[in-house]
Amino acid sequence: MATTIYxxxxxxxxxxxxxxxxxxxxxSDLIVRLGGSFPPVTAxxxxxxxxxxxxxxxxxxxxxxxxxxxxxxGINLSSARLDLQRFRRRPGxxxxxxxxxxxxxLDLNGRKLVRVNDVQLVAAGPGGTDLRLAGIDVGLRGxxxxxxxxxxxxxLDEHTPLDIPDRVIPWESIEPLDLVDLTPDxxxxxxxxxxxxxxxxxxxxxxxxxxxxLHPADVAELxxxxxxxDRAAILESLDTETAAETLGELEPEMQGDVLEDLPTxxxxxxxxxxxxxxxxxxxxxxxxxRAAELLSGLDIRDARAVRELxxxxxxxxxxxxxxxxxxxxxxxxxxxxxxxLRRLAPPAEEISYVYVVDENGKLIGALSLRDLIxxxxxxxxxxxxxxxxxVVHVRADMPLDEVIHVIEKYNLLAVPVTDENEHLLGVITxxxxxxxxxxxxxxxxxxxxxx
Amino acid sequence: MRGLRGAAARLASAFGREERGSIEKxxxxxxxxxxxxxxxxxxxFLSIIGPGIITANADNDAxxxxxxxxxxxxxxxSLLWLLFIVTFSxxxxxxxGARTGAATGKGLAALIRExxxxxxxxxxxxxxxxxxxxxxxxxxxxxxxxxxxxxVPRWISVPITAVLVWVLVVxxxxxxxxxxxxxxxxxxxxxxxxxxxxxxxxxxxxxxxVTPSFQWDASYILLFVAFVGTTITPWGQFFIxxxxxxxxxxxxxxxxxxxxVIIGAFLTDVMSFFMIVATASTLFAKGIPITSAADAxxxxxxxxxxxxSEVFAVGLLNASLLAASILPLATAYTLCEAFGWEAxxxxxxxxxxxxxxxxxxxxxxxxLFALIPGLPLLNVxxxxxxxxxxxxxxxxxxxxxxxxxxxxxxxxxxxxxGNLIAWATAAGLIILTILLIAASLxxxxxxxxx
Numbered sequence: 001m002a003t004t005i006y007x008x009x010x011x012x013x014x015x016x017x018x019x020x021x022x023x024x025x026x027x028s029d030l031i032v033r034l035g036g037s038f039p040p041v042t043a044x045x046x047x048x049x050x051x052x053x054x055x056x057x058x059x060x061x062x063x064x065x066x067x068x069x070x071x072x073x074g075i076n077l078s079s080a081r082l083d084l085q086r087f088r089r090r091p092g093x094x095x096x097x098x099x100x101x102x103x104x105x106l107d108l109n110g111r112k113l114v115r116v117n118d119v120q121l122v123a124a125g126p127g128g129t130d131l132r133l134a135g136i137d138v139g140l141r142g143x144x145x146x147x148x149x150x151x152x153x154x155x156l157d158e159h160t161p162l163d164i165p166d167r168v169i170p171w172e173s174i175e176p177l178d179l180v181d182l183t184p185d186x187x188x189x190x191x192x193x194x195x196x197x198x199x200x201x202x203x204x205x206x207x208x209x210x211x212x213x214l215h216p217a218d219v220a221e222l223x224x225x226x227x228x229x230d231r232a233a234i235l236e237s238l239d240t241e242t243a244a245e246t247l248g249e250l251e252p253e254m255q256g257d258v259l260e261d262l263p264t265x266x267x268x269x270x271x272x273x274x275x276x277x278x279x280x281x282x283x284x285x286x287x288x289x290r291a292a293e294l295l296s297g298l299d300i301r302d303a304r305a306v307r308e309l310x311x312x313x314x315x316x317x318x319x320x321x322x323x324x325x326x327x328x329x330x331x332x333x334x335x336x337x338x339x340x341l342r343r344l345a346p347p348a349e350e351i352s353y354v355y356v357v358d359e360n361g362k363l364i365g366a367l368s369l370r371d372l373i374x375x376x377x378x379x380x381x382x383x384x385x386x387x388x389x390x391v392v393h394v395r396a397d398m399p400l401d402e403v404i405h406v407i408e409k410y411n412l413l414a415v416p417v418t419d420e421n422e423h424l425l426g427v428i429t430x431x432x433x434x435x436x437x438x439x440x441x442x443x444x445x446x447x448x449x450x451x
Numbered sequence: 452m453r454g455l456r457g458a459a460a461r462l463a464s465a466f467g468r469e470e471r472g473s474i475e476k477x478x479x480x481x482x483x484x485x486x487x488x489x490x491x492x493x494x495x496f497l498s499i500i501g502p503g504i505i506t507a508n509a510d511n512d513a514x515x516x517x518x519x520x521x522x523x524x525x526x527x528x529s530l531l532w533l534l535f536i537v538t539f540s541x542x543x544x545x546x547x548g549a550r551t552g553a554a555t556g557k558g559l560a561a562l563i564r565e566x567x568x569x570x571x572x573x574x575x576x577x578x579x580x581x582x583x584x585x586x587x588x589x590x591x592x593x594x595x596x597x598x599x600x601x602x603v604p605r606w607i608s609v610p611i612t613a614v615l616v617w618v619l620v621v622x623x624x625x626x627x628x629x630x631x632x633x634x635x636x637x638x639x640x641x642x643x644x645x646x647x648x649x650x651x652x653x654x655x656x657x658x659x660x661v662t663p664s665f666q667w668d669a670s671y672i673l674l675f676v677a678f679v680g681t682t683i684t685p686w687g688q689f690f691i692x693x694x695x696x697x698x699x700x701x702x703x704x705x706x707x708x709x710x711x712v713i714i715g716a717f718l719t720d721v722m723s724f725f726m727i728v729a730t731a732s733t734l735f736a737k738g739i740p741i742t743s744a745a746d747a748x749x750x751x752x753x754x755x756x757x758x759x760s761e762v763f764a765v766g767l768l769n770a771s772l773l774a775a776s777i778l779p780l781a782t783a784y785t786l787c788e789a790f791g792w793e794a795x796x797x798x799x800x801x802x803x804x805x806x807x808x809x810x811x812x813x814x815x816x817x818x819l820f821a822l823i824p825g826l827p828l829l830n831v832x833x834x835x836x837x838x839x840x841x842x843x844x845x846x847x848x849x850x851x852x853x854x855x856x857x858x859x860x861x862x863x864x865x866x867x868x869g870n871l872i873a874w875a876t877a878a879g880l881i882i883l884t885i886l887l888i889a890a891s892l893x894x895x896x897x898x899x900x901x
Contacts, residue, residue, distance in 0.1 A: 102564050102572075104791075115564070115791025143790060146569035227556030228701050257699050287703060 004128055006072065007137065008096050008119035009146050015074040016046050016062075024048065024082065025060070027075060029097040030121075030131075034206075037172045038122065038132035039094070040064075044075070045087050061087035069127030076127075089179070096133070098180050104230075105136060106175040106222050108210055113225045117142030120168050136174050139167030175211045177226070178233050208237050216242060220249030232261040235270070244273030247282065256285025259294060268297035275347075276302065277322040277426070280309035309426075317403045318396035320436065321417040321426030327355040330364060330382030334375040337367075349429045352413040356381050363416055363424040365391045393418050396425055404433045510541075510687060510719050511639065511726075512774035513593020514586065514839075516767055517832040518681045519723050520747035522674060523730030524739070526666075528659035530678060534723055535660045537682045540876040542716035543869050544847065547854045548688050549712045552695030553705040554863035559692045560789035562859065563849050572789050575849055582685040582842040583782040587817030589835035590778060593771030595821050596744035596828040600764035606822060613818035616776045617811070621796050635769040641762050643725040645754035651732035660724075669890040676883050677833050680840025682723070683876070686778060688846050689785045702863060726750070743829050779813035841884050847877045 008030065015023040025046040032039040042064050061084065068078035094100065100116050107114045118137035124130045137145075141164050144153045153164035211219060211234070219238075223231055223246055235243045235258060247255055247270055259267050259282055271279050271294060283291045283306060295303045305323045312318030326346055328337055337354055354372065356365045365385040375384050393416045394403050407415050407430055414429045522530045548559065555562060560579075564572045591609050598608030665671075691712065700708050729750040734741055741747060748763035755762040780796070783806050787794035792805040800807045821831070851873045855865035865873070 102568055104561075104565075115561075117569070117791065138791065143569060147573055227696070228699065229554075229556050231556075253699070257701060260703050261701055290703070 002124070004123045005134070006070070006121045006123060006131075007142070007145060008101065008121065009142075010072045011070070011075070011121070012097055014072070016044075017074055017076050018080045018082075019068070019077065020080065021076075023074075024077070029095045031061075032094050032096060032133045034092050034094055037170070038134060039171065041096075041121070041131040041133070042093070045095075060084045064129070064131075067127075067129050070123055070129060070131055094133075094176060094179075099176060100136070103180065104177060104226075106177065106211060107138075107169055107173060108175055108214060108222075109173040110169070111218060111221050113222070114138045114169065118145055133171050135168040135170045137166065137168050139165050141166040173210075175208055176206060177230050179206060206237065208234065212238050212242050216245035217249045219246045224250060224254060228257060228261055231258055235262060236266050240269045240273055244270045248274055248278050252281050252285050255282035259283070259286050260290055264293060264297060267294055271306075272298055272302055275322055275324055276305040276309055277320070277432075279306045284310060284314070312396060315400050316396065317394050317398045317400065317417045317428060318425065320400060320403070320432055321396070321428050322349075322432070323426040324350055325355060325416075325424075325427045326350060326353075327357045327361075327424055328381065329359065330356050330380065330385065332381050333377065334372050334379050334381065334384065335377035337381060338372055341372075349414070349431060350427075352429070353416075353427070354381075355416055355424055355427075356385060357424055361423045363391060363393055363418050363422050366416060368413075391416065393422070394428070395420065400436055403428055404436060407433050510682065510684070511722055511770060512586075512590060512681075513596075513767060513771040514589040514677075514681045514832050514836045515723065516726065516770055517589075517593070517744060517747065517829055518674070518677045518836050519726040520730045520734075520744075520750065521741055521829070521833060522678055523727040523750070524734035524741035524747070525674070526671070527731045527735040528656045528728070529664050530675075531656060531659040531724065531727060532661060532663045533675065533678055534682075534720055534727065537679055538717060538720040539872055540679075541683050541720065542713045543872040544683055544688060544850070544876065545691050545712045545716050546709055547865060547869060547873060548691040548850060549695045549700075549708055550705065550863055551850070551854045551860065552692035553700050553702055553708065554860050556696055556701070558696055558785070558788045559689050559846075559850060559853070560785045562853050564789050564791075566853060566856070566859065567849070571849075575845055576786055576789050578842040578845040579685050579689070579785060580782065582839045582846075583778055583785075584813060584816055585835040585838040586684065586686060587775065587778045587782070587813055588820045589832045590771045590775035591817045591821035592826070592828045592831045592835075593744075593767050594775065595826075596832075597764040597768035597771065599828075600745050600748065600760050600767075609818050609821050612772065612775065613814050616772070616779070617814055620776055620780060633773075635765075636773070638762065638766045638769060639722055641751050641754055641766060642722065642729045645751045646725045646729040646732065648753040649729070649732040651728055656728055656731075667890065669887070669893075672883065672887045672890050673837055674833070676840040676880075676887055677836035678840075679876075679880060679883070680838070680843060681836040682720070683843060683847075684839050685843050685846040686781050686785075688843075688850050690777065690781050693781075693784065729753075741829075744832075747829075775814075775817070779810050779817070782813045783807075783809035837887075840880060841887075844877055844880045844884070847873070847880070851877065 011030065012027055014027050016025045016027055017023050025048040027044055028047045029045045030041050031043040031045070033042045043061055044064065044067070045061050048060060062077075062082065063085075066077050066079060066082075067075055069076045089095075096119050100119050102116060104113045104115050106112075114136070115138065116136050117139065119133065120135040120137055122132050122134040124132075141150065141153050144150050144164065156162045156164055211222070214222075219242070223234060226234065231254075235246065238246065243266075247258060250258065259271070262270070271282070274282070279302070283294065286294065295306060298306065309318070309321070309323060314320075324346070326341065326344065328340065332340070341351065341354070351369060353366045353368055355363060356367065357363055364382075365388065367381060367384060371384060371388075392406065392410050392412065394406055396417050396419055398406075403415065406412075407428070412430065414427045416424055417426045417428060418424055551559065551562070557565075560572070560576070563575050567575075591612070594612045595605035595609050598605055665675075695708060730741075730747065733739075733750045733752065734746065739746065739749060744763075744767060745760060748760040751759040751763050784794050786792075786809055787803070787806050790805075793803040794806040795803060796810075798806065820826075821828075851865070851870065853859055854873075855870055857864045
């Protein structure tokens with residue numbers, strides 16, 4: 001089956017003709033319905049002939065059914081009777097010119113924001129009417145085409161060693177950021193400027209399924225490149241869990257910015273998904289009034305945990321510790337403890353050790369998962385502990401470099417943090433310690449090598 | 452936890468290396484920790500004080516010093532009224548740029564591209580490139596002039612500074628370079644001190660501040676346009692917005708930035724005021740003609756006496772260096788942002804070829820142009836400001852239209868008064884450009900415009 005490749009810039013502003021070949025208007029935009037690797041063009045908007053520059057042109061909408069053939073000389077319609085409708089945005093639809101041209105989109109494979117120079121379409125079927133969105137042109141060639149000087153590129157290709165590349169990213173790995181707000185500013189000037197794209201994106205948000213399918217660390221890498229309003233919009237469009245994991249991967253200062261920009265309700269939802277230590281770190285970067293507002297939205301227990309963590313300076317154990325951990329009393333048996341762990345199903349970083357405390361919360365000992373599994377099922381934790389040395393722990397006010405030293409010296413996966421009376425407050429995992437240990441340059445270098 | 456810190460900062464479109472927040476907002480500021488609320492507020496204010504004042508300071512560059520000196524030396528206090536008006540234009544346009552950055556989180560070039568498409572962007576970028584290259588030439592001409600006052604020939608001073616600027620920014624960071632220059636800016640205090648020591652007729656100076664006057668000859672209008680073009684610049688418009696975006700200032704933190712930007716605009720022009728008064732009360736008062744940068748140093752004699760030339764040269768050198776380290780960088784960032792090319796001084800040539808090529812090109816072009824034998828340095832510095840003044844209109848029209856668009860800015864769109872002043876500035880520049888062309892062509896057609 002023969003297919004033809006078009007670029008959006010070759011179709012925009014081209015005449016729309018009736019079956020007799022009389023021009024009725026010019027192409028103003030193409031609309032695709034999102035979904036699949038090659039979303040189909042389902043409609044076009046056109047400016048009716050005769051609308052002069054001074055008069056706001058009617059933005060009219062024509063269903064793609066009425067199109068008989070497509071070529072770079074224009075679009076021919078199948079019937080003389082125009083079934084025109086006033087254009088209005090509908091969910092799941094994208095305006096190729098308004099929403100994509102010259103905007104930034106996410107390149108999910110390249111993990112970066114790219115600017116759209118042109119949009120590639122592929123045509124098949126009778127008259128080339130099965131027109132589909134194929135990819136995004138981000139190359140120099142697209143720029144030259146938009147400037148109407150593509151022949152220059154062709155000449156350079158043929159007559160010089162220079163090669164002007166055509167860089168097209170397939171739509172499969174592209175995620176548009178957001179719909180452009182088409183609400184006209186003032187009657188007159190901006191309507192004309194927008195080429196009659198009347199409509200509004202209000203209430204219509206894109207769902208970012210392709211983005212949400214990435215690992216949160218990758219989502220964060222992309223989110224970090226966005227402008228602040230886009231950042232907030234994207235996080236809002238993700239489900240709360242993904243949004244929280246993404247936020248957790250951002251640098252603290254940016255976390256703060258995001259929490260300031262997001263609507264309060266969304267910010268609170270995301271915060272309550274975060275472990276208390278991360279929530280505290282993020283909130284530390286937020287303006288105090290706003291932080292208080294967000295804290296008051298959290299449920300009381302979360303808020304208290306976060307507040308306690310925030311009371312510690314950043315550079316001591318208390319400032320880095322996580323307050324979620326598993327603590328049990330010594331009277332429990334190994335089997336009962338394992339059963340309890342199974343029920344609690346704590347996240348990976350919390351399951352390394354089970355901490356044994358007395359009825360006042362004083363730390364007595366720590367048992368690794370290995371200790372529990374190899375112990376006789378009926379053995380009480382207190383008895384298992386009896387065979388071990390005293391538990392290694394750090395005080396909440398211990399400087400971070402000393403904490404790291406302790407973790408390294410005893411080869412721990414996590415170290416418990418206590419107050420001056422040896423009451424268990426939280427834990428610091430080896431992951432947290434490593435992050436502290438890496439100088440910024442190294443962290444950046446590691447990230448770059450992943451790209 | 453903070454895994455992406457480096458990457459995020461690296462990727463932020465920015466003028467400079469990612470030091471975002473490294474000094475400004477130490478994470479040690481804890482809500483209920485060691486610092487109280489008021490200290491947090493103070494720190495927050497201090498942390499964002501900067502963009503306006505830095506841009507404003509860089510505004511008094513080689514072109515600024517020479518334009519204001521020539522204005523004072525040739526026309527005495529009579530151009531002060533223009534300074535008074537231009538100050539409001541500067542404050543309004545800078546505030547507008549900063550606000551656009553805070554509201555959209557995007558640079559001006561990106562917004563022009565998104566809103567007006569490739570062709571208009573290309574046009575705007577050609578204008579910006581021309582204006583910026585002209586300004587870069589002026590900065591290197593400033594280096595050459597300062598060097599010659601200190602007895603260093605330009606073929607030594609200019610290449611050394613060109614390489615120095617490149618190495619400092621690429622190897623170290625713009626921010627650290629910037630701090631050194633800002634510190635050295637303290638030398639500008641020489642002009643106000645000198646002006647005060649001459650005991651100029653303050654009453655007359657202040658009267659001229661509010662008394663408009665105009666002359667109908669080409670060289671006057673040329674200086675007039677240069678005066679506006681050195682105070683409000685195309686690059687300054689891009690720079691202030693990029694700075695605000697880079698620092699992550701959003702609508703919430705914006706009020707403090709607005710204060711900073713407006714204070715910055717007025718401070719710059721207070722300095723310009725004293726430069727004009729110092730030259731007017733020395734060179735103009737004694738009828739000394741100004742033909743080179745060395746003549747402009749006479750304005751500092753009341754303060755520095757025999758050392759006036761040296762003090763002037765150091766001031767000029769510092770001003771030129773600060774701007775010469777910003778302009779090529781600003782040019783490369785702006786163009787890359789407009790066309791979607793990778794940018795950043797910490798990216799390799801392979802990662803960001805367009806950025807590095809543009810950056811090196813701007814430095815090399817400016818430096819080589821300033822090395823043309825027998826180049827009249829003072830005139831070059833002045834003429835570059837005219838190029839700025841004329842091309843500013845283009846950038847300004849885009850900036851105003853974007854900042855007044857509700858679709859882009861939402862509730863932060865321009866107010867009426869701001870719009871009025873900004874449009875009046877653009878309109879004034881267009882009229883001046885037409886007048887300039889008319890006055891330059893008039894003698895050709897035998898029209899006497901005495």
